Amino acid sequence: MPRSTPKRAARRAKRVKYSPLDCESLWGWQSDDVASAVDWEKLQKAFDDLTAPVLWAEKLTFQKLSQSLPLSFASSAGSKMPLLSMLGIDRTGAGPSLKDSPHFVVSSALMLQASPGKGRGWFAKRTLEAGTLILLERPLVAILDKEWQDEVWADCSSADTTALGIALARSFSSSLDAVLKPFHPQEPTRNSSAESEDEDEDALEGMKEATSSAWQQLSQLSQVAQQRLQEVVRLNALGFYTHSEQLCHNSNFLPLTGSGLFALASGFNHSCEPSVQRYSIGDVTAFVTNQKVDAGTELCITYIESELLCAPKSLRSQSLNRDFSCSCRACGRADPVVLGGSRTFIRVDAQVQARLALLPPQERVEAIDAALEGQMDGEEAEEEQLELDEVDGGEDPQGPKTVLLGKDAQELRVVQAIAFMHLCRWEEALQNWRRLAAFTCHHCPPYDEALAVYATQAALCALEMKREDAPLYVNHLGRTTPLACERAHGATASMDSGLSSEVRLAVEAHRMAFGLECLTWRYQREVEESMVSKEVKEAFWSRKPSRSFIRL
Ligand SMILES: C[S@@+](CC[C@H](N)C(=O)[O-])C[C@H]1O[C@@H](n2cnc3c(N)ncnc32)[C@H](O)[C@@H]1O
Numbered sequence: 001m002p003r004s005t006p007k008r009a010a011r012r013a014k015r016v017k018y019s020p021l022d023c024e025s026l027w028g029w030q031s032d033d034v035a036s037a038v039d040w041e042k043l044q045k046a047f048d049d050l051t052a053p054v055l056w057a058e059k060l061t062f063q064k065l066s067q068s069l070p071l072s073f074a075s076s077a078g079s080k081m082p083l084l085s086m087l088g089i090d091r092t093g094a095g096p097s098l099k100d101s102p103h104f105v106v107s108s109a110l111m112l113q114a115s116p117g118k119g120r121g122w123f124a125k126r127t128l129e130a131g132t133l134i135l136l137e138r139p140l141v142a143i144l145d146k147e148w149q150d151e152v153w154a155d156c157s158s159a160d161t162t163a164l165g166i167a168l169a170r171s172f173s174s175s176l177d178a179v180l181k182p183f184h185p186q187e188p189t190r191n192s193s194a195e196s197e198d199e200d201e202d203a204l205e206g207m208k209e210a211t212s213s214a215w216q217q218l219s220q221l222s223q224v225a226q227q228r229l230q231e232v233v234r235l236n237a238l239g240f241y242t243h244s245e246q247l248c249h250n251s252n253f254l255p256l257t258g259s260g261l262f263a264l265a266s267g268f269n270h271s272c273e274p275s276v277q278r279y280s281i282g283d284v285t286a287f288v289t290n291q292k293v294d295a296g297t298e299l300c301i302t303y304i305e306s307e308l309l310c311a312p313k314s315l316r317s318q319s320l321n322r323d324f325s326c327s328c329r330a331c332g333r334a335d336p337v338v339l340g341g342s343r344t345f346i347r348v349d350a351q352v353q354a355r356l357a358l359l360p361p362q363e364r365v366e367a368i369d370a371a372l373e374g375q376m377d378g379e380e381a382e383e384e385q386l387e388l389d390e391v392d393g394g395e396d397p398q399g400p401k402t403v404l405l406g407k408d409a410q411e412l413r414v415v416q417a418i419a420f421m422h423l424c425r426w427e428e429a430l431q432n433w434r435r436l437a438a439f440t441c442h443h444c445p446p447y448d449e450a451l452a453v454y455a456t457q458a459a460l461c462a463l464e465m466k467r468e469d470a471p472l473y474v475n476h477l478g479r480t481t482p483l484a485c486e487r488a489h490g491a492t493a494s495m496d497s498g499l500s501s502e503v504r505l506a507v508e509a510h511r512m513a514f515g516l517e518c519l520t521w522r523y524q525r526e527v528e529e530s531m532v533s534k535e536v537k538e539a540f541w542s543r544k545p546s547r548s549f550i551r552l
Pocket residue numbers: 117118119120121182183184235236266267268269270271322323324325326327328
């Protein structure tokens with residue numbers, strides 16, 4: 001794709017109108033029960049309206065997105081809270097003129113307090129059950145990835161935070177100090193550059209030119225203010241990604257991927273064993289406990305991709321790349337596999353997956369079998385030479401030189417499971433989905449969203465197998481006659497006991513990952529675009545147990 005020149009990018013940036021935001025006037029809702037306080041129907045309808053037109057993503061900007069998705073209340077139980085009061089900051093003005101649209105809904109069980117060795121952090125005031133929605137927040141400012149993808153510097157590793165920094169400076173130019181006040185770091189940190197050594201030099205140069213021209217437009221920003229702003233963004237920005245884990249249609253929502261600065265959520269510290277996970281609907285980001293959290297315990301999220309949490313410690317810390325080393329329980333344990341020195345990692349990224357997807361399904365199945373046995377050739381795999389820190393036990397001379405990390409094996413098994421479904425090999429597909437789910441249960445944080453996705457696909461395959469076995473069903477490749485439909489309904493009633501466990505697992509995993517029951521609207525396209533038959537899709541929805549079914 002042709003990249004625009006820095007001059008053109010700067011001209012375009014000039015045209016975008018940023019409305020200044022003032023933290024004094026921002027407010028939200030504090031409630032004992034966040035999930036019941038929010039008007040989900042309204043949010044879902046607005047999301048559907050936004051994404052329904054064929055070219056909905058054309059010209060979509062963060063500003064348009066945030067204006068399109070309302071955060072409103074279904075119940076009036078709770079109280080209005082100014083943002084700054086939530087952050088424990090005294091307000092200077094005569095008092096906020098609270099604007100109509102709220103920025104967050106936060107649980108009354110949350111408390112921001114000092115966390116030894118980490119600055120501040122969010123703690124639970126009372127015991128929280130797993131699957132509790134504790135915070136729903138939209139960013140103070142954000143930028144969609146598609147808004148800077150044409151820039152010359154788009155390939156630099158810190159491009160997203162640079163873009164966010166510029167957007168922040170433009171939005172808050174009049175009151176930047178006040179806006180940045182609550183954010184870490186209060187003092188400049190040493191490792192202020194996140195640029196990696198192997199960056200493309202042209203891209204880096206382009207980024208420097210473009211950003212310096214953008215900063216020049218913000219002439220009121222002193223060098224010190226610029227540095228503070230860049231640090232705040234680097235250490236607090238959170239990515240958002242709508243429907244990230246979904247397999248069949250996740251690319252439909254790629255334009256909703258971006259980075260934002262969240263005033264309340266930036267109080268969460270990192271752990272490689274996080275007790276809180278997050279998901280987004282556009283820029284509205286939800287935080288949910290994934291385990292029971294006792295009163296007085298700190299609530300942590302992960303700053304790295306959740307798939308990487310099962311990778312060796314040294315890889316986790318390379319990916320973290322912040323102003324601290326993690327000393328969570330997982331980092332205190334020795335890695336189960338001894339790795340040291342130089343290893344070639346087979347990296348299964350989106351390009352590798354796309355290349356595999358181009359193979360006919362049977363060849364794809366075979367290529368992945370070979371890859372899982374460590375025989376992936378350079379055509380299919382991106383190889384990456386990584387120097388690992390020695391971990392306990394030193395280097396194992398017998399150890400493999402080529403390593404396929406668990407998270408990458410997972411990616412391959414997903415592609416293979418989909419290939420099995422293409423081939424109507426439901427039993428093998430089911431085994432893959434179950435294996436994926438089992439790995440997620442053992443190695444990822446509890447109730448990772450991936451589990452809900454794998455369990456959904458497993459349930460669909462199980463239904464499909466049952467359907468093919470049952471003589472009363474017509475083959476899905478043939479036509480369904482009214483008689484067959486009638487008989488099929490009789491058959492599905494008797495299938496309940498055997499299959500409800502697969503479907504129930506999917507529903508339960510989903511309920512816990514999201515902190516609410518939104519299966520139908522969140523997973524509709526995932527199920528609709530799955531390769532199973534129409535009857536199975538209908539059976540899946542009709543078998544969805546009611547809430548009373550679900551043990552929390
Ligand atoms: C988004 S802020 C989190 C809130 C921050 N502690 C505060 O006081 O505002 C991120 C910063 O918190 C600190 N931090 C987060 N997790 C940490 C951890 N596990 N150990 C030590 N410091 C941590 C680091 O300084 C990091 O750059």
